[in-house]
Amino acid sequence: MVGVFISFEGIDGSGKSTQARILFDTLVSAGMPAHLTREPGGSAGAEDIRALVLNGAADRWSPETELLLFTAARRDHLEKTILPRLAAGEVVICDRFADSTRIYQGLTRGDLRASVDALHALMIGIEPDLTVLIDLPAQAGLARATARAGADMRFEGMGLAVQKAARDGFLALAHANPTRFVVIDGGRDQDTVARDVWDVAAARMAAR
Numbered sequence: 001m002v003g004v005f006i007s008f009e010g011i012d013g014s015g016k017s018t019q020a021r022i023l024f025d026t027l028v029s030a031g032m033p034a035h036l037t038r039e040p041g042g043s044a045g046a047e048d049i050r051a052l053v054l055n056g057a058a059d060r061w062s063p064e065t066e067l068l069l070f071t072a073a074r075r076d077h078l079e080k081t082i083l084p085r086l087a088a089g090e091v092v093i094c095d096r097f098a099d100s101t102r103i104y105q106g107l108t109r110g111d112l113r114a115s116v117d118a119l120h121a122l123m124i125g126i127e128p129d130l131t132v133l134i135d136l137p138a139q140a141g142l143a144r145a146t147a148r149a150g151a152d153m154r155f156e157g158m159g160l161a162v163q164k165a166a167r168d169g170f171l172a173l174a175h176a177n178p179t180r181f182v183v184i185d186g187g188r189d190q191d192t193v194a195r196d197v198w199d200v201a202a203a204r205m206a207a208r
């Protein structure tokens with residue numbers, strides 16, 4: 001049995017976690033085997049790395065070290081969680097995956113896209129069957145993320161220019177990978193967004 005791998009991407013505050021959770025709940029209610037996970041994290045080792053990478057002073061890690069930590073976390077997540085569950089035929093829903101590294105370490109927090117792609121090819125090597133990009137203007141994402149203000153503070157205060165660059169970067173990735181990505185307008189109420197997410201996810205699952 002082979003499952004379906006769905007990732008959610010977008011800027012901070014775009015509504016990824018909300019939509020990933022709604023899709024997961026919908027699948028479970030329909031009796032489908034599904035697993036909700038996130039990056040950085042999603043396995044015991046990767047959650048330990050998450051605590052290292054998201055906490056502390058902004059200059060705690062260089063972009064290069066960050067790239068290695070995110071990739072190490074992803075490798076553990078892949079080995080321990082994603083691949084076994086796909087092999088068991090589950091729908092794996094992941095809140096952020098490699099596109100976040102392409103954008104943050106590759107573009108906005110570092111200028112390391114070539115290294116990101118090389119490490120991905122060497123250590124990860126798979127892409128989701130479907131990537132849902134929840135698109136939102138930078139200002140709106142920042143306002144939502146600031147209002148929520150959680151415990152992982154290292155990446156807070158990234159500023160509007162960085163959020164704008166990240167949004168544009170995600171849209172460019174979607175444009176370059178039109179068969180894998182679907183872009184959904186996250187600026188509407190969450191039930192309307194969720195209906196669009198369901199439509200694309202159901203179509204992609206039916207096609208497999």
Ligand code: ADP
Pocket residue numbers: 010011012013014015016017018019144145148186187188189190191193
């Ligand atoms: P992300 O995972 O992309 O950072 P979240 O799903 O955590 O975003 O949402 C960020 C904040 O915005 C949360 O407080 C959430 O309740 C709220 N939110 C999520 N979706 C919507 C929406 N469609 N409209 C208004 N607020 C939303």
Ligand code: TYD
Pocket residue numbers: 011012013017039040054070095096097098100101102104105109145152155
């Ligand atoms: P997350 O907890 O998903 O934040 P949010 O819910 O606010 O979107 O991710 C934490 C931060 O980690 C986020 O600012 C993006 C960053 N990140 C990277 O820089 N590189 C990566 O590879 C991943 C997965 C996340």
